Every structure is written in structure tokens, then in C-alpha cells.
Amino acid sequence: MTFFRNFLVFAVIGLVTVAVAYGIGLWRLAPDRSVVDFLDIGQGDAIVVRQGKTEVLIDGGPDRSVLSQLGRVMPFSDRKIELVVATHPHDDHIVGLLDVFGRYGIGELVIPRALSGESAYRPLLERAERFGVPVRTVTSGDRFILGNAALTVLWPGDDCLDRLAGLEFESGEHDPVNVCSLVFRYDHCDGNGCRRALLMADATGISEALMLEDGTLPSADLLKIGHHGSRFATTAPFLEIVRPKDAIIQVGEKNTFGHPGHGVLLRLRHVGAEIWRNDRNGPIRAVPEGKGFGVEER
Numbered sequence: 001m002t003f004f005r006n007f008l009v010f011a012v013i014g015l016v017t018v019a020v021a022y023g024i025g026l027w028r029l030a031p032d033r034s035v036v037d038f039l040d041i042g043q044g045d046a047i048v049v050r051q052g053k054t055e056v057l058i059d060g061g062p063d064r065s066v067l068s069q070l071g072r073v074m075p076f077s078d079r080k081i082e083l084v085v086a087t088h089p090h091d092d093h094i095v096g097l098l099d100v101f102g103r104y105g106i107g108e109l110v111i112p113r114a115l116s117g118e119s120a121y122r123p124l125l126e127r128a129e130r131f132g133v134p135v136r137t138v139t140s141g142d143r144f145i146l147g148n149a150a151l152t153v154l155w156p157g158d159d160c161l162d163r164l165a166g167l168e169f170e171s172g173e174h175d176p177v178n179v180c181s182l183v184f185r186y187d188h189c190d191g192n193g194c195r196r197a198l199l200m201a202d203a204t205g206i207s208e209a210l211m212l213e214d215g216t217l218p219s220a221d222l223l224k225i226g227h228h229g230s231r232f233a234t235t236a237p238f239l240e241i242v243r244p245k246d247a248i249i250q251v252g253e254k255n256t257f258g259h260p261g262h263g264v265l266l267r268l269r270h271v272g273a274e275i276w277r278n279d280r281n282g283p284i285r286a287v288p289e290g291k292g293f294g295v296e297e298r
Contacts, residue, residue, distance in 0.1 A: 034149050034188050036197065036222075037298070038276075038284040039069040043228065043252030043259075044092035047199060048073050049186065051146035056083040058184070058199060060096030067099055069283065072298070080105040083144065084133075087201035088112065088181035089120035101127045112153075113137035114160040114180045138182070140216070148189055149288075154198075154216050155183040155207060163210060178202040178227060183211070185218060188288040195288050198242060200226035200233070208238040217241045221292040223273070224248045229260020236267055244273045246286070246295045253279040 039046040041061030046069065049056040055074060060066045081104045086094045089111075100106070109128045111121060116137045128135055139158050144151045160180035167174075181201035188195055196218060200207075203226040211217045223244035226233035228251045247268050251259045260277070268275055276284050276295055283298035 034146070034288050035073075036186065036286040036293075037073045038224065038248050038250055038278060038286070039066060039073070040278045040283040041065050041069055041096065041250075043255045043257070044096070045087070045201065045224075045228075045250045046096060047224065047250075049146070049149075049151065050074075051149045053078070054146050055081045056085065056144070056146070056151065057081050057097075057100065058085040059087055059093040059201070060084075060098075060100055062092040062095050064096060064099040066096035067103060070100070070104075072283065073285075079103075080107065082107040083110055084108070085110040085182065085184075086121070086124055088115055088177050089118050089124070090177060090202065093181075093202070094121075094124055097124060098127055101131050101133070106131065106133045109133050109135045110138055110182075111135065112156055112160075112180060112182045113139045113158050114156045115177060118177065120177075150187050152185045152187070153182060154185050155203065155211055156180040160210075164206070167206065174206065175204070178204050179206045181207075183207065185220075190288070192289070193291055195222075195290075195292050196220045197222040197224070197286070197293065198244075199224045202227040202233075204230070204233045205235045205238070208233065208235055212237060212241065220244050222246045222248065222286055222295070224250065225260075225264070225268075227259075228252075228255075228257070229264050230257070231261030231263055234264045234267060236270075239267055239271045239273075243271050244268075245292050247273040247275050248284055248286070248295075249275065249277045249279075251277055251279050255279075 034051045037048040044061035045059040046061040046066050047058040138153050142153045184199040186197040198220040229249045249260050281297045285298045286293040286295045
């Protein structure tokens with residue numbers, strides 16, 4: 001009986017030890033493994049790109065709820081984010097980033113050079129200075145290598161604001177800060193091939209037209225659509241080039257903007273994209289695999 005009791009005690013201790021170890025390394029990846037998480041933070045954007053032990057946070061949503069979401073996708077023992085990207089200085093993308101400083105060590109803050117003079121960036125830049133985080137301004141063509149994955153800036157160039165001068169816009173379409181927000185191409189390659197995603201931030205139809213004009217738009221397996229599904233983005237000419245298999249919409253439930261637009265959903269269905277939405281699916285994860293991405297609710 002004593003032996004059996006001792007066996008149970010050691011078995012329980014072993015299970016607890018394994019559970020704790022599993023919890024600490026819950027989402028730790030092998031060096032060549034990558035995942036992209038689209039966090040459920042309401043009406044805003046927050047994306048985590050993870051490659052092995054390296055994390056990139058692209059935008060932080062409208063409030064501190066990003067912290068609890070980060071806790072769901074990052075290992076408990078990992079308190080550093082190598083890159084934090086603020087695609088443009090609108091509250092629904094950067095307010096949550098203010099709370100990330102101090103909670104995590106941050107290797108570098110990245111903002112678009114075309115918008116680096118915007119006063120709305122000031123609180124974020126002051127926070128970076130306070131915590132000794134270097135700031136890098138980027139432009140189209142700049143690239144971040146993440147093991148066997150890469151993030152390439154597709155848009156904007158330094159002359160983005162100048163290119164908008166004299167253009168005619170439909171009412172509600174022209175916000176220079178949205179038009180010039182950072183757009184990334186994400187490429188992941190392994191022994192099974194390569195797959196690609198486009199992360200469009202709040203880029204509008206004007207951004208898309210200028211990228212089409214520049215000839216920089218590629219096809220993509222996965223598309224994080226621009227501006228939460230605004231009717232002024234994700235245009236038909238844009239989708240004819242990109243033709244995604246999966247489309248992610250970062251949008252809040254019962255938002256007051258009417259996002260996503262009905263026409264946007266129709267256009268996505270027309271090109272055969274499967275639609276995923278944070279307001280209906282909650283947190284969404286995309287894992288590079290095979291010839292595309294495995295997408296699932298989290």
C-alpha cells in the first residue's frame with residue numbers, strides 16, 4: 001500500500017512538472033517554424049508574426065487588451081518582442097502599443113519614413129525614448145529577415161504624401177495617413193515550397209492604385225485586407241492581381257463604421273477567397289504549410 005501511495009505521489013509530481021514545463025513553453029516554436037496570429041482586439045489591428053524565438057508585433061489595437069492577447073500567443077517565459085511596428089499613427093492601431101512598452105523588452109520600433117513627421121506619433125516616440133528603444137524609419141523595399149521568412153515593405157515610398165497632391169478622391173476615401181500606412185509582404189519558404197501573405201494595414205483603394213501603377217503588387221495566398229473592410233479598399237483591380245485563397249478582416253463586433261462593407265465581401269467571394277473575421281471567428285492563426293496557409297480559429 002505504501003509503495004502504491006508513493007507511486008501516486010511521484011506520478012502526480014511528474015504530471016505537474018510536465019504541465020508547468022508545457023505551459024512555460026506552450027507556444028515555443030522550432031527555429032524554422034512560423035505562425036501569424038491576428039489578435040482579437042476589437043475595432044483595430046494587431047498582428048504577431050513569430051519565427052522560432054523571434055516575434056514581430058505589427059500594430060497594437062485601440063487599448064491595453066493587446067496585452068492579454070499577447071499572453072495567449074507568446075510563451076510565458078518570453079518577455080521580449082524583437083520588432084514593434086506602428087504602421088500609421090491612428091489610435092486603433094497604436095494606443096495599445098503604449099502599454100506594450102514596459103511589459104515587454106522591445107528591440108526596435110519601426111514606423112514609415114513617409115509619416116515620421118506626423119505629430120500623432122509623438123506619444124509613441126516619447127515612450128520609445130523613455131525605455132531606450134531605438135526607432136527605425138522604413139520605406140518601400142526595406143526588408144526584415146526572420147530565419148526562413150521575410151517581411152518586405154511594399155508601401156509607402158518616401159514620396160507618398162507628394163504623390164497624393166492633385167489627385168481626385170471620392171468623399172471619405174482620402175486620409176493621407178491611411179493611404180501612406182505601411183504595407184508588408186510576408187514570405188515563408190521551406191522544403192515544401194514558398195507561400196506569401198500581404199498585410200495591408202489601413203491602405204485604401206488609392207494606395208492599391210498607386211502600387212498597381214508601380215507594378216509592386218504580387219499575388220498572395222493570404223490577404224489581411226486594408227482598413228478593416230472599408231468599402232474604399234480591397235478594390236476589384238487589386239484583387240484580380242492578388243487573388244488570395246484566404247482573407248483576414250480585423251474588425252470589431254457591432255462597429256459604428258459599417259465594416260466590413262458588403263461590396264468588399266462580394267469582391268472577395270468573387271475571387272474565391274475564404275473570409276475570416278475577428279468579430280465572428282475571434283483570434284485567428286495562419287500557419288505556413290504546403291502551398292499556402294492553414295488558417296484556424298484560436
